Amino acid sequence: MATLARKDEYADFPVKKVSLYYITLAFVALLIGTLFGPFQAFNYAGVNLYPALEKLLPFIKSYYQGLTLHGVLNAIVFTQLFAQGALLYLQSREMRMLPQMGVAWFSWWLAFVGLVMAAIPLLLNDATVLYTFYPPLKGHPLFYIGAALIIVSSLVTVYLSVELWARWKRQNPGKPTPLVSYMSVVTWMMWAVAAVGLVVEAVVLLIPWSLGWLKGVDPLLARTLFWWTGHPIVYFWLLPAYVTWYGLLPKHAGGKLFSDPLARLVFLAFLIFSSPVGFHHQFADPGIDPFWKLVHTVLTMMVAVPSLITAFTIAASLEITAREKGGRGVIGWVAKLNWKDPIVLASVLGAISFIVGGAGGIVNASFTLDYVVHNTTWIPGHFHLPVATAVTLTHMGLALVLIPHLTGKPVVRLPLARAGIVLWFVGMMTMAVGMHVMGLMGVPRRAWISNMAPNVQGAYSEAASMMVLNGIAGAILLIAATLIFYVIFATLLQSRRLPPAERPEVGFSEAISGPEGRRSVMVMDRLFFWWGLAYVIVFAVYLPTIVRIWSTFVSAPGFRLW
């Protein structure tokens, strides 16, 4: 009452505020992007709701425009912004130090401006090129420039995280980096190795071409650069969720992490093996030597190992926890976990979907098997498990703890969010069945099959029963998304705040086997060395192919065919 100026809720730890800004913007992007999801599921049920959607949102002209928004906002914008907000906060809090705050805000503004710039042509149907924006399809320059700014923002965050880590190391000589901070820094370093391809593609090829300074681009070169980033981006989506699984989940479930050094080893493996694998997205491309395709296949299989270890460690940690609380039986112990905590519920359901998704991923990565499924609905059926279920659910669960923690605003109607999380899981699993099987029947992805010309109608009638599953999944996911987004935004938008003492905590896991006194941990802590090694390997497996393609540069003019 007595104070005139508004109280700054974040004064005690200002990184809270910038983190909140990232997370809020991330969920705004996810809300808009997800809106199109059920419409796409209905499309693959043979039901074309786009004429109705156009009445509601007159600027949406086609299925493909919606799909571009869906891919860009969900897969690129949401995942990156959430990682920027959550990892930066968790690292700062664990180290009890602030990142360079001015730079942190600069990075947020870069992402915001980039997002607005890219959104304009997307909403005007001037960049309906999908989130892979393969040339020679040519979008409006604002789209490429905006996207580039978003990527630059992520690189500024790399700097923030690494600088904070280096400062901590100077002040704590001889001590191992705390686990969550270790995982965050490694994630950002991995991303900095991965992002090289996309940055070169945007700056050297796409932006000059879209502005008319370059007459044509080489489509194969662009694809190769795109997938340099395009596969490891999957780990850039995944690792922030792993941070939650290793660093927070055991604590929130009421127990401990099984092994701290093993968690570090997993992250280090991702730093080294994530990037030199992109050709497994180009098995179907002519112009890339089968020898190099095989090299990437072998490395891709290696990347499966840390994920397999993760599945084991997380399950083991949860089981130990539950048994200590008196859980029994082969499966019965599951009942003893603290399911009320949204981090536990969302992460565990996410992890289950991830195991199914991982098995499918190994099929896709198997060079010679891939031809059966390449660019059929099998592919989106597959990646909605790791990305749209495991990662997205984990982030939603974390947000339901982090938002009240950062703002002091209590979660509005948590049971609705819990129901939404369970429905999301059920809906995604249903959709996955439908899309995988339809893929084997030859139905292509990215196709407005509910709006086919009369002469080709009925081409996929064999898939009719699977289409029904997609329709059901679309309806379930629509309800799930409504519930979850309602809770998140109602929580953010209320004015009520709890007094500081009652605000929920974010708990960091303790480990049964800790890092203290382990030589291996100190070796793994020499991150600049490992980071450099990762660059050496990625250049070694990419440069021969890139140099060869570049030396016979094909200049393909652009087209607007939507």
Add this chain to the structure above:
Amino acid sequence: MNKHVIETYERGWMLFSLAMILVFLVFIGYTLSGFAFYVPTAAERIDPTTVRTGGFPTPHVEKVGPGKYQAYVIAQAFTFLPNEMHFKVGDEVTFYVTSPDVQHGFYVHGTDINVQVIPGEIAKVKTKFKRPGTYLIICTEYCGIGHQNMLGKIVVEE
């Protein structure tokens, strides 16, 4: 539960993971060495603006020996040229495919042919048709507003 018991399981699981990956790799190597002529290779690079003006043969199917054919195919928005091809069971066909505009897919459903058609590349793939029937040719890459209508067919007779 005892920590050492878990550590034993853990080591076992890591070994199992590695072994499984190795087995997969051996299978991939085996399929590659045996029958992977459906892995697309590049016949050559081409300036995409010349595809329709003589840089690439006019789309057609050509007999090159008993039961052996070569097919020159253009994938363009939003059709294949030729859009319908006829073969006999047992025919061995080598396809040369390219695009004059944007990327497309050349997926012959029911075979292992699934090519990313990229302007600037002439892709080469080979297959043998073992069963009679109508095989759909499906464009599997987004190429614009009519992408969903980009279908062709191959009819294989006894």
